Amino acid sequence: MRTPWGRSHPHPDDWCQVPGCSRKATREYHVLYECGGEDGGGENLVRVCATHLLILRRGWVRVRGRAPGQLRWELGVRKGRPPLQVFEPPARRGPT
Ligand SMILES: [Zn+2]
Secondary structure, eight states: OBOTTSOBOSSGGGBOOSTTOOSBOOEEEEOBOSSSOTTSSOOOEEEEOHHHHHHHHHTSEEEEEETTTEEEEEESOBTTBOOSEEEOOOOOOSOO
16 A cells, blocks of 8 residues: 555554654554544544654644545644645545
8 A cells, every 4th residue: 555655564554654654553543534524433543653642642743634545644733833744645536
């Protein structure tokens, strides 16, 4: 499986999903839906390493969208400033 940032792993779920991170995923983080609960009850979890779980909880990294393939990452988030890096999900064709 290819990721938007060009890495590929035989078992992508075993690795931290944060762009640029190559640590093993040992934690899970709930993705916030941009449009609010469109999946109707399904859990939207992203697998991350312990370090990135802390960073996500502190708000320095934000993730939106639908796990695992349609995630938008914002790295280096600080109050009152745009994120340092943004990783958009791959382009999707469809009514949305
Ligand atoms: Zn990580």
